[in-house]
Amino acid sequence: MIEAVGVRKSFGALTVLDDVSLSVAESTVTCVIGPSGSGKSTLLRCVNRLERIDAGRIVVDGELVGHEWRGDRLYERSRRDVARQRTRTGMVFQNFRLFPHMTVLDNVTEAPRALLGLKRAAAEERARDLLARVGLAGKETSRPHQLSGGEQQRAAIARALAMEPRAMLFDEPTSALDPELTRDVLTVIRELADGGMTMIVVTHEMRFAREIADQVVFMDNGRIVETGPPQEVFDAPRNDRTVRFLTSN
Amino acid sequence: MVSLRTEHGHTGPGDGTGGEDRTSRARKARSERPGGVGRTSVDGADAAFARPRPRPLRGVVAVAGLVLLAMAVNALVTNDAFRWDVVAKYVTADAVLAGLGTTLLLTAVAFSGGFVLGIALAVMRLSRNPILVTLSFGYTWLFRSVPMLVQLLFWYNISLLYPKLSLGIPFGPRFTEFSTERMISSLTAAVISLVLHEAGQLAEIVRAGILSVSRDQTEAAEALGLGGWRIFRRIVLPQAMPAILPPAGSQIIGLLKGTSIVSVIAVQDLLYATQLIYNRNYLVIPLLLVATLWYLLLTTLLSVVQHFVERRYATGDRG
Numbered sequence: 001m002i003e004a005v006g007v008r009k010s011f012g013a014l015t016v017l018d019d020v021s022l023s024v025a026e027s028t029v030t031c032v033i034g035p036s037g038s039g040k041s042t043l044l045r046c047v048n049r050l051e052r053i054d055a056g057r058i059v060v061d062g063e064l065v066g067h068e069w070r071g072d073r074l075y076e077r078s079r080r081d082v083a084r085q086r087t088r089t090g091m092v093f094q095n096f097r098l099f100p101h102m103t104v105l106d107n108v109t110e111a112p113r114a115l116l117g118l119k120r121a122a123a124e125e126r127a128r129d130l131l132a133r134v135g136l137a138g139k140e141t142s143r144p145h146q147l148s149g150g151e152q153q154r155a156a157i158a159r160a161l162a163m164e165p166r167a168m169l170f171d172e173p174t175s176a177l178d179p180e181l182t183r184d185v186l187t188v189i190r191e192l193a194d195g196g197m198t199m200i201v202v203t204h205e206m207r208f209a210r211e212i213a214d215q216v217v218f219m220d221n222g223r224i225v226e227t228g229p230p231q232e233v234f235d236a237p238r239n240d241r242t243v244r245f246l247t248s249n
Numbered sequence: 250m251v252s253l254r255t256e257h258g259h260t261g262p263g264d265g266t267g268g269e270d271r272t273s274r275a276r277k278a279r280s281e282r283p284g285g286v287g288r289t290s291v292d293g294a295d296a297a298f299a300r301p302r303p304r305p306l307r308g309v310v311a312v313a314g315l316v317l318l319a320m321a322v323n324a325l326v327t328n329d330a331f332r333w334d335v336v337a338k339y340v341t342a343d344a345v346l347a348g349l350g351t352t353l354l355l356t357a358v359a360f361s362g363g364f365v366l367g368i369a370l371a372v373m374r375l376s377r378n379p380i381l382v383t384l385s386f387g388y389t390w391l392f393r394s395v396p397m398l399v400q401l402l403f404w405y406n407i408s409l410l411y412p413k414l415s416l417g418i419p420f421g422p423r424f425t426e427f428s429t430e431r432m433i434s435s436l437t438a439a440v441i442s443l444v445l446h447e448a449g450q451l452a453e454i455v456r457a458g459i460l461s462v463s464r465d466q467t468e469a470a471e472a473l474g475l476g477g478w479r480i481f482r483r484i485v486l487p488q489a490m491p492a493i494l495p496p497a498g499s500q501i502i503g504l505l506k507g508t509s510i511v512s513v514i515a516v517q518d519l520l521y522a523t524q525l526i527y528n529r530n531y532l533v534i535p536l537l538l539v540a541t542l543w544y545l546l547l548t549t550l551l552s553v554v555q556h557f558v559e560r561r562y563a564t565g566d567r568g
Contacts, residue, residue, distance in 0.1 A: 048472055079477065087474035097469035101487045110483065111473040163473060 001026040001198045002047060002089075002167055006056035009042060016042045018222040020056070024167075024215070027196040031209035031230075034219035035245060040202040041094075043219070044169045047200065048091050049082050061088060061166055087115060090160030094172040096152040098144035098159070104131065105140040108159045115163065123162075130158040134188045150181030154188055167198040174205060206246070210234050218242045335535035339526060340542060348522025349543055351436075355508045355518060358440055360501050363447025370452035371459060372481070385452065392449030398510055400446055404438040405514045439511040447504060454496045458489035490562045498555035502548050509540075519543055 002024040009017040016039045024030045032040045045051045047058055049066045058065040065085055067074050077085070098107050108127035112118045118126070131137060134154040144152055153173055160168060170189065174182040186208050193199060193212050203209055209216055209230065216233040218226040218241075226233055226242045237243050325331065339345055373385035392400070403410075408430035417423035433441075462485050470480040512521035523536040 050468055050472060083471070083474045083476055085474075086472055091469075091472035093465070093469065093472075095465065097465050099466065099469070099484055099488075111475055114476075114479050114483075115474055159473070 001028075001061060002200065003059040004043070004047070004056065005059075007043070007046060007053050007058060008055035009039075009046060009051060009053050016222050017046070017053070020219075020222070020224055022217060022224060022227070024198060024200060026198055028214040029193045029199045029201065029212050030215045030217060031213035032200060032202045032217045032219060033204070033206065033209060033245075034225075038219040039222040040219050041171050044091075044171050044200060044202055047169060048086055048089050050091075060085065087111075087163045088166045090157075090163060090165035090168045092153070092156050092160055092168065092170045092173050094175050096144070096149070096156045096176070098152055098156055100144050103141050103143060104136065104147070104155050107144070107155060108162045111159070112162050127158070127162060130161055131155070133161075133191075134158045135184065148181060149177045150184045153177065153181075153185045157185075157188055157192075161192075167200070168192065170199065170201040170203070172202050172204065174203070206234070218245065220245070330534055331538065332532060332535040335532050336538045336542070339523070339536060339539050342526070344517075344522045344526060345519070345539055345543075348517055348519040351517055351522075352505070352508050352519040352543075353547075355439060355443060355511065355516075356501065356505045359443035359447050359508070360504055362440075362444035363451050363504075364455075364497070366444065366448035367451030367455050368486075370448060371455035374452065374456055375459060389449050389452050392445055393453070397442070397446050397507060398513065400442045401439065401510060401514060404433065404442045405435060407433055407438070435511075435514045435516050438514060439508075439516045443504070443508065443511075447500070450500055451497065454493055454500065455489070457496075458493035459485060461492040462488045491559070494555070494559050494562055498551070498559070502551050502555075505547055505551065506544060509544075 002022075004020055004022040007017050007020040008015070018039075020039070020043060022030070022043070032043065034040050042051060046053050047060065047065065052066065057067070063085065064074075066077055066082060068077050068081070069075075098104075099110070102110065105124060105127050108130060109118075109120070109123040112123045112126065113120065116123075128137070128140060131140060134157055136151060136154055136158065139147060139151065139155070144155070147155065153176075157168075157173075173189065174185050177185060182205070186205065189199070189201065190212055201209070201212070211230075213230045216228060216230045217224055218233060218237075218239070220241050226237060226239045233242065234246065237246060370385045370388060373381040374389070376382060408428075411429055413426050414429050414432065415423040415426040417425075466484055466488060467480055470484045475484070508518055509520040511518050512524060515521065517525070520540050523540045527533045527536040
């Protein structure tokens with residue numbers, strides 16, 4: 001479903017992704033863990049083409065992300081095409097990034113109305129369903145700043161789901177939340193996983209990762225150090241670096 | 250907050266005599282201060298019974314201000330040269346009202362035209378295309394560097410530079426030709442130069458506003474798959490508005506007053522209309538007062554509108 005092959009990315013002299021390869025099967029959950037600055041978020045942003053990659057390739061749903069063949073030459077896709085590709089992967093950010101000047105309902109209906117050709121009434125009906133699903137029924141007319149952090153993040157999840165993505169990307173979705181609010185957000189993510197959504201979750205919540213992941217990826221210094229099922233990575237890590245990271249947590 | 254204030258109304262805990270107690274106690278404390286004694290313990294202190302700091306200078310300033318104000322009013326009313334009767338006669342004269350209309354028209358056209366052009370320039374400046382960036386930069390540099398009056402005179406005399414305008418293929422055949430002198434009246438020259446000048450100013454204001462919106466917002470919208478124009482119109486611009494409106498409000502007020510400059514090329518705006526009258530009857534001061542009163546009224550109205558528009562756009566949270 002999502003595949004990265006030999007992905008390289010650097011900002012100036014700093015290499016943030018170094019020969020990263022990863023494969024995420026349909027309807028599975030991959031949790032990416034690792035220290036700050038190890039390239040976890042960058043990898044996620046590359047999947048959504050918020051960052052360009054310098055080498056390698058990323059494939060989502062059988063389509064090259066950001067590039068296309070014309071004859072036997074590889075070209076960058078048009079901005080329009082990149083935007084279309086982005087609708088297939090919903091993204092949730094650490095700092096929520098709701099649109100502060102819109103109501104919660106408008107946040108959720110904005111993209112479907114613009115891109116799926118939905119009329120206001122139809123889009124709002126779907127948005128209400130989604131908001132109810134993430135436990136925000138009754139908050140439709142609130143502004144983002146009137147919500148708690150946990151509610152904002154759940155609204156952001158509803159906003160991403162409104163485009164009916166084939167996969168979801170979570171970039172440290174609970175890092176800005178206190179434990180109580182974290183729980184509600186994790187519940188929503190867990191329900192998505194149970195519903196068969198393909199997901200990549202960058203997280204520092206080890207217990208959650210262990211519980212929800214089909215595959216755990218440990219990254220350090222721009223490289224994938226270890227990959228495997230949670231029991232393996234958490235209980236019997238093969239790499240010294242992984243051991244050190246896990247024991248320090 | 251509320252309970253604090255109501256507590257303040259009371260004189261102190263217990264009965265009404267507490268107030269006297271407290272006053273005498275304060276007086277005593279003050280008289281004892283040189284000795285450094287007074288009450289030094291923190292016990293018994295309660296902010297609810299604290300009194301505002303005495304501000305003796307405030308009374309002096311108030312008296313001085315009132316005297317100055319009385320002098321000013323006196324100077325206005327008793328000096329016959331103001332001729333308030335003439336002011337009253339001309340303030341709603343047809344010619345003055347027509348001039349007022351022209352001033353308002355110039356302001357509205359220059360501001361809306363300048364705003365649209367300014368947004369385009371700001372977007373060009375922030376685009377990734379180096380040619381557009383340079384064009385926008387060059388425009389802003391030129392039109393912000395040359396005084397408004399000079400630009401006005403240039404456009405007014407454009408026919409000296411380009412006697413004819415033609416429609417056709419660049420460097421190729423021409424289809425039609427116009428005489429520039431006939432096409433560019435003084436009013437047209439005024440509109441053109443005001444719009445172009447305002448665009449330069451507003452471009453900078455809009456650019457600063459756009460830059461005040463976090464890049465995170467654009468990214469969040471991009472991640473949803475929204476296109477560039479939609480992101481700009483629905484996500485970035487509305488959030489830039491709180492940063493754009495205050496300086497844009499000052500800009501339109503400045504523009505309203507600035508339109509009076511067109512009187513030098515004989516456009517009959519508010520100022521020129523009054524000038525035409527005093528050139529005939531030599532009542533210079535009263536007629537300038539007529540113009541002044543209208544400008545005062547209009548700028549005041551604009552300030553009020555600005556206040557409400559700003560409140561409407563203040564979203565509280567900008568994150």
